[in-house]
Amino acid sequence: MKIISMKDINKKIGGKQILSNANFELNSKEICALIGPNGAGKTTFLKVLLNLINADTGIVEINDSQMTSKNINYLLPKFGVMLKYPESISKLSINNLFKQHEHYMKVRQVDSTENLLKKVKLNVTLDTEVGKLSLGMKQRLLLALAISSDPTVIILDEPFNGLDVDGVDLFKSILKELREKGKSIIITSHSLSDLNGLVDSVIFLNNGTTLPKISMQVIDKKYNGSIKDYYREVHNND
């Protein structure tokens, strides 16, 4: 079942064409990696999906509903998002952060804060100040926050930053578990080897244009399962 559809997305910023007829589809129970070189437009692409940027042309659909200013407040709770860490939450305790998230999302937390922290193996007390956590711990916290409202679509921008090997493995197992529960996941990462064994499909974005989505079955056949080799080939051909 198609969850997200982005068709012919164009966006110019400051006279430069950042996205050019970019297309994307995501189904339920799918983990898709959005890869591309620096400056390819990946973050802009995600921002268009999340209504942080308005596309000049093109259509974004969530569950067959076109995203507009009228229904955006209804659609946003369907997303669980892990982007860059915001300094505004540094002074909050973990408990207050989750309370704030629940209040602003207008959606009950799917589990208690303690259980969510246990899930991401974050062994800290609820009154710990968020700003005092290490980078890896903050990443775990942000993942717990992103999944706390039981979203339909989970978007993760460079989630493996600052994680140790155990952290990466933990994240992968959590994401696979979420996929089995019917969630759809978009993930960007410059560490392509971390995506192996996790994603179901890959979409390559360069100079604002997307190549057709490729499944991991094809990458397994043609590139011995190496997303890096696929990346090198398409990037050299571009």
Added chain:
Amino acid sequence: MTNDDLKYEISNFKKTFKSTFIISLLIQLLILIFFFMVGYLDRESDDSIFEHFNSLIGFSSLLSALLISIYISVRSVKYIISNYMGDNKVFLYLYPNGRTGIFQTKLCAFLLVSILAQLVGSFLVNILFLIFSRITNVLPPDVNYIGFIAVTFAVVLLSLFVITTSIVIGVRLSSKVATVISSIILVAILCNPLSFLCAYSAYTSLLCAVILVFVSLILVQYCKHYLKNDEVLR
């Protein structure tokens, strides 16, 4: 904006009440004492505004309210403006109503708590001074109580205008510095003309204050429109 939303934001801001109250109290007290002493020591002039309760209170309340507005605008940098900068802005925008709804609620809650603290602090000093002047007879006994109330509300509304406008400017420009500087500039522009009004006509100053509050409401609507259409390009 629901009651629950407003209560939630007020609970976040209520820790600012005590400090704003104390600062308001101290500033009002110091300015009042200063101008009282100026009036008391300058008895040679026939009609010093500092020798009449209403004009003394009006002038000192205006000045202290404008100074307190700068202080509250500086506090707003931490509690409101910083939420609309960089990645903090992205974090908020991803919530339903994260653009206009949360901004409006935060603004209302912050203003409610701050203005209330300012009102209580300044009013307390003014009442104590009224009692003091009655007991000691240092000022003529003719007090226009309605004018006194009018001036109190006028200066609070003026504060509201300065704080709201500086917050709107800060959010619009995503700049902490712009918030503080705009509050200082507004105070510098308003101080002189309004000081004459407050000293001589409490009702005119109240009318001016009401007009300025309407202006700030228009600015808030503009800010909401901006936030609704804002693009997070970086």
